[in-house]
Amino acid sequence: MAETPLVRFAGVQKSYDGITLAVRDLDLDVRRGEFLTLLGPSGSGKTTTLMMLAGFETPSGGEILFDGRPITRTPPHRRNFGMVFQNYALFPHLTVGDNVAYPLTVRRVPAAEREQRVATALEMVRLGGLTARRPDQLSGGQRQRVALARALVFDPAMVLMDEPLGALDKQLREHMQVELKDLHRRLGVTFVYVTHDQGEALAMSDRVAVFNDGALQQVDTAERLYEEPANRFVSGFVGDNTALAGRVAAIDRDFADVALECNATLRGRLIGPAAPGAAVQVAIRPERVVVRESGGPNTVPATVQDIVYLGDHLRLRCGIDERTTATVKHPVGSGSPPAIGARTHLEFPAEHVRIYP
Amino acid sequence: MEAVADTMVDVRAALRRDARRRTATALLLVLPLALFLLLTFLVPIGALLWRAVDNPEIARAVPRTVAALARWDAESPAPDAAYAAFVADLLALREQTDAGMLARRLNTEVGGARSLVMNAWRAQPLPATGDAAAVRAQLIALDPRWEEPWIWQAIAKNGARLTPDYLLAAVDLKRTTDGSIVTMDADRSAFRRILARTFGIAAIVTAITLVLAYPLAWWLSTMAPRRANVLLIIVLVPFWTSILVRVAAWIVLLQSGGLVNQTLRGIGLIDEPLALLFNRTGVVIAMVHILLPFMVLPLYSVMKSIPREYVRAAVSLGSHPLAAFVRVYVPQTYAGVAAGGLLVFILAIGYYVTPALLGGPEDQMLSYSVAQYANVHLDWGMACALGSVLLAATLVLYAVYRRFARMEPALA
Structure with a gap:
């Protein structure tokens, strides 16, 4: 049987202006102890969703349940969720120690215990000994860790993070991703994380909720999100993708034949309902495309336009017609590499081709 | 090695030249404002501070008297030489405005000084000359108040070109005749x-x-x-x-x-x-x-x-x-x-x-x-x-x- 989710969004809506919906009819469960990422482009409603969960925004409709109890009208300071902001939001007039102690002083924890817990929390993010520093004396990564320690020190019921790594450079960001993931595993606290960076989402999360245009598109594990995107948006937003336009020629149970504009016909898995003749999109991941010397079933003739050497693989940009290009991930050392300008054939294996209405 | 050192010296010299040029440009750019501030802000403030301690009237009008009173103890009767010097100083004041300025200045120190000084000035020249004691007698005959020490104390106290009196008065302090600083009487302090x-x-x-x-x-x-x-x-x-x-x-x-x-x-x-x-x-x-x-x-x-x-x-x-x-x-x-x-x-x-x-x-x-x-x-x-x-x-x-x-x- 299904246990009660930690958080349940039930038909939640949010509108700022009364005309457009920033979040529409959101039904989403946050499972106990999971690392859930809300992913989407800016304006997709992911941050609004997080702010409603934190209590800084009130839903225009629907209910948010925490442990089965509605918290829609609970003020943010009574929700007991730790929160990490993009700009860290460390109080500049307090030392690192006082920043981390803040939630404890609010909860009237005795001084001795407070000191102990602050030290433990700073130790946990590997910042022991920096208690007396001021936030402006810390590097970006250190500030991020202090913000994390502050959000964790009071044993919150859940930790919310609003693009916490957005301000860090790439190397530090990747390092912090590993640390966050590790911290989550050790503490077992539920993390809800907002980002627009799909790489970050795939690398850290147990599950990812993809948002677009105020609506939840798909909630799934990173692998299923990548391998089995539920719709055009998810397939385009998560990971690289070659997308070709065409019309349904024939339908055969889960599969369909699509006539492309370049006169080739491709067979692939049909995702969602479509009638013969309907305009569809054919999508395939670059690593699933195979370069062939000659034509065959499910192949499209193409011209190699550009080759980028990326160490472990080559990335080919192949022109199918004037307007359409396909991206191909070609392993190094697997056969002779094609040359720029060469006529070639691209095989799209039917089991990896996904057809979106 | 030496070549490297030489290059370093060149680089440093170039850096210094560059810094000098930049400083010069900056100075040129702020020069108009600096001049404006000097003329309209710093100079007036300097004048204000100077005038708060400036005390020229007495030193300028009666220099001989001030010199004659230099070693006076301010308690005993003023020395005869001071009377003689004062009359000589009054004689030297040709214009009435000069005498008036002296009288007004002394009047701010002690009430009644104005009429005393102006009468003495109008009585010039006194008949006796040369003998200091005779001059003293004539001046006292003109007005018996000349025998009292207060007018001489006022002259002696303000003989110096600079005075702290204005600043002291601005915070209700005053200098006594013996030079110590005391709080002003309640009725005069404001x-x-x-x-x-x-x-x-x-x-x-x-x-x-x-x-x-x-x-x-x-x-x-x-x-x-x-x-x-x-x-x-x-x-x-x-x-x-x-x-x-x-x-x-x-x-x-x-x-x-x-x-x-x-x-x-x-x-x-x-x-x-x-x-x-x-x-x-x-x-x-x-x-x-x-x-x-x-x-x-x-x-x-x-x-x-x-x-x-x-x-x-x-x-x-x-x-x-x-x-x-x-x-x-x-x-x-x-x-x-x-x-x-x-x-x-x-x-x-x-x-x-x-x-x-x-x-x-x-x-x-x-x-x-x-x-x-x-x-x-x-x-x-x-x-x-x-x-x-x-x-x-x-x-x-x-x-x-x-x-x-x-x-x-x-x-x-």
Whole structure:
């Protein structure tokens, strides 16, 4: 049987202006102890969703349940969720120690215990000994860790993070991703994380909720999100993708034949309902495309336009017609590499081709 | 090795040349302003400070007398040589205005000195010459007061070109004839009281502007910049009219039959009209009105730079929104509070027109005394000494502000 989710969004809506919906009819469960990422482009409603969960925004409709109890009208300071902001939001007039102690002083924890817990929390993010520093004396990564320690020190019921790594450079960001993931595993606290960076989402999360245009598109594990995107948006937003336009020629149970504009016909898995003749999109991941010397079933003739050497693989940009290009991930050392300008054939294996209405 | 060292020397020389060129450019760019400030700010302040200690009248008019009194003990009767020297000095004063200046200067020291000196000057030349004792006798015959020591004490005390007397008087101190510094008699002292009143009014005005401006600035800082700019212009409206027009408007509004009193009586809050004019209340109301923008603007600029995330973060950590505001937001505005408070306070202690027109005699501030001495008594020494006290107070305040700003590096 299904246990009660930690958080349940039930038909939640949010509108700022009364005309457009920033979040529409959101039904989403946050499972106990999971690392859930809300992913989407800016304006997709992911941050609004997080702010409603934190209590800084009130839903225009629907209910948010925490442990089965509605918290829609609970003020943010009574929700007991730790929160990490993009700009860290460390109080500049307090030392690192006082920043981390803040939630404890609010909860009237005795001084001795407070000191102990602050030290433990700073130790946990590997910042022991920096208690007396001021936030402006810390590097970006250190500030991020202090913000994390502050959000964790009071044993919150859940930790919310609003693009916490957005301000860090790439190397530090990747390092912090590993640390966050590790911290989550050790503490077992539920993390809800907002980002627009799909790489970050795939690398850290147990599950990812993809948002677009105020609506939840798909909630799934990173692998299923990548391998089995539920719709055009998810397939385009998560990971690289070659997308070709065409019309349904024939339908055969889960599969369909699509006539492309370049006169080739491709067979692939049909995702969602479509009638013969309907305009569809054919999508395939670059690593699933195979370069062939000659034509065959499910192949499209193409011209190699550009080759980028990326160490472990080559990335080919192949022109199918004037307007359409396909991206191909070609392993190094697997056969002779094609040359720029060469006529070639691209095989799209039917089991990896996904057809979106 | 040597080649490398040579190259380094060249590089350093080039760097120095470059730095010199940049400094020269910078100096050229600020030169007009620096000259302007020198002529309109530093020189007048220097003149003010100089005049506060400058004491030329007596040293210039009666130099021989001053020399003759140099070793006098100021208690015993003045030496005969002083009488002779004084008469010689009077003879040397050709113009009546010169004698008049001496007489007026001595009169500010001791009452009755004016007639004494002017009569002696008009009696010149005295018949006897040469013998000092005879000169003394003639002068005493002219007016027996010449035998008393006080006029000689006044001359001896002010014989020096520089005097601390004005500055001492500005804080109700005086120098006795034997050179010790004592507090002025209660009936003659006024400046400490006026100084305290000046600081008191400035402190009240600063406190009220802070209380009024803080919520306003906060509200403005939460707005979209375009709307905030429109409202800021409205805040600045008091600057659009002359101070006299504003004061006149306050007189109309605050008088016993004025709009404020009529309204309060109309809604039954009071039976008798409140005294709002020609007392402390009127002065404070008008000064707060005029000085409010100087508090709003620094507060607004500081508050605008504080992201909303801070209070949100504090709330998310379990703080009640009000506690979060007090513990997290307010401390970050201290720099603005300090800047606005300093600005308003320093401007307020120099106020003259508003208290003069809206206040009673007990509401006049130090500037009023400055104007009184400069325009009515023509005593520039006293006027400048009082001005110096204001200047010193301003500098002390600024030093306190700097110390405060240094203690809070995160705010500076």
